[in-house]
Amino acid sequence: MTGLRQHLRLYLVTDTELCRNHGLVLTAQQAVAGGVTMVQLRAKHATTQERIAMAVALKSALAGTGVPLVVNDDLDAACQADADGAHIGQGDMAPQKARALLGRNKILGLSCETAQTVQAADPIVVDYLGLGPVFGTTTKTDHEAPIGFDGLAQLVALTTLPTVAIGGLKATHQAQVFDSGADGQAVVSAICGHSNPKAAAQLFKHTGATP
Template sequence: MKHLDLSLYLVLDPDLCAAFGMVETARAAVAGGAKIVQLRDKRADTARMIDTGRALRAVLSGSGARLIVNDDVEAAIAIGADGLHIGQEDIDTPTARARIGPDMILGLSVETEALAAAVDPDIVDYAGIGPVFATPTKADHKEPIGFAGLARLVRICPVASVAIGGLKAAHVGDVFAAGADGLAVVSAICGTPDPEAATRDIARNIKKVYG
């Protein structure tokens, strides 16, 4: 089983990150305590994903933070990313695992109890569970599950889990109380005037929970 620190997981959004750019936002966030950075850009083609991903990999080098690519298998492989994250409507998990090999991290989005129970721990390394709240950063998201729903899915899911969907620094305690291993944030870091300080605030709250 791969060792994963999911505690503070940044999902990059090109629009929200426009003021600083995704690469600089990621650098600042990792300096502030982000452990995983996911490159998500639904409008980018594979070539652009590779260019951005290589720049991210360079800026994250030596930090210990992991780089995950959303959806694009070819880009994840070409970048030499640490992992790939896919949704339920994307490539299926056995095919994804066959493509990326045994060593790359594979994450899967999970929105219902049935999907949580169906996760195969021999293939998938972690699940992104949510959305906890409605969020404008993903227009086609499923019905929000709230913290009670998060706790139910976490209990059922056989792999490590990271909560996602409208989460901010103030939600850290509720996320960990529900049993999740971390929280994924977008607008709580991307688009803030000081991404490093915003990340540090969340990291500080996580440290309080962990003791």
């Protein structure tokens, strides 16, 4: 998908609890103003209807920025809100079914934690892979053991798909993320938990290597 590798460069995953000081929409707007290139709505404890409302509000806020919005796990919410796509994990809906629901013109991301799942990902079905966790993180507790940057590089080498590193990453890790071959990094608390989301996002512009 044209431009997707660039969109993955600084990928914000929302956390409604961490975003409570500014609110979900303002946090995302400020983060995009600071350099975020893609936004994922993740609201684990919300209902589908609540996710639809959140996604509609985010889509409206991001209109004209060129920054795609994907919805985590909830294909119904992604479709009903007409988001730019969805992101699923290994324990969620099968990628083929997700693709059938989304259609060909939407983005579909898939989380992969092992060499086996990376190699099993079908480039005809999936548009990008989320690889990790690089580090352990309190924002997502149901993950495998951290793989570190060596493990990340090994997974990146197994696929031709665009990739985004996930798991406990901060601005200081940017050079190592790009050195691993990943196209970008997904962040949660490094931006959502910050008193100034725009300034937090800008740190990623000024830290580490640029590919």
